[in-house]
Amino acid sequence: MENYENRVRALYKILSKAYDLMDLIIFSNEKSNPRKGLASKLPNDRLRVLDICCGTGNSAIAIAKKNDNNTVIGIDLSSDMLKAARNKAIKNKFDNISFREMNAVKTDFSNESFDVVTVSLALHEMPQELIDLILTEIGRVLKPSGKLYIIDWDRPKHPIASLVFAIFPTLFEPKVFKDFLKINWKQLLDKFAFKYLDTERYTFTKLVIAIKSE
């Protein structure tokens, strides 16, 4: 695990410098932006929301911006990605969001302490064993009937878009990416005591929605 943590930190030390360009280029259309789609799903109630593998905070910030009654905590292994996230939160004067350096496999949070857990564009980089460990940890920190939202890459149906997808992100992603695209989310979530609810499609991505079984 230590090797894995060091590899992730080294990679995202470099990527943090230009990471937000991806949102500017790929998710520029507000209507099909998965982060906006995610934020629109959450009610503006007094909810505790955990965004794991939050990176530069784009999904966490979209939620905090839309819902000032939500308390959003973003966690990530990379202090460089977190620095970029904190800078944006400070610049926008959000007081309902905070960021902490933590491994999503084993967090410091108490059992059943969050109403919502979200994870965006992170699981596709992980081998299945790691995804399983993270889903177990999410199940631990989520309250019964709490919601889980997963945004990740998905091959578009349109032939031209599908061709573009074969270049970005496919060419840049690790070997596990091809297996990730084949995951049957209903089956996988069932194994971890979640009930699959729905899938929505956005630019190059999908949003999988599930609820923790009682």
Ligand SMILES: C[S@@+](CC[C@H](N)C(=O)[O-])C[C@H]1O[C@@H](n2cnc3c(N)ncnc32)[C@H](O)[C@@H]1O
């Ligand atoms: C591709 S980025 C996605 C960032 C962000 N969620 C987004 O939607 O843009 C993947 C992030 O996952 C983080 N990460 C990878 N493994 C992790 C782990 N086990 N615990 C916490 N963060 C992790 C990386 O540091 C990186 O910031």
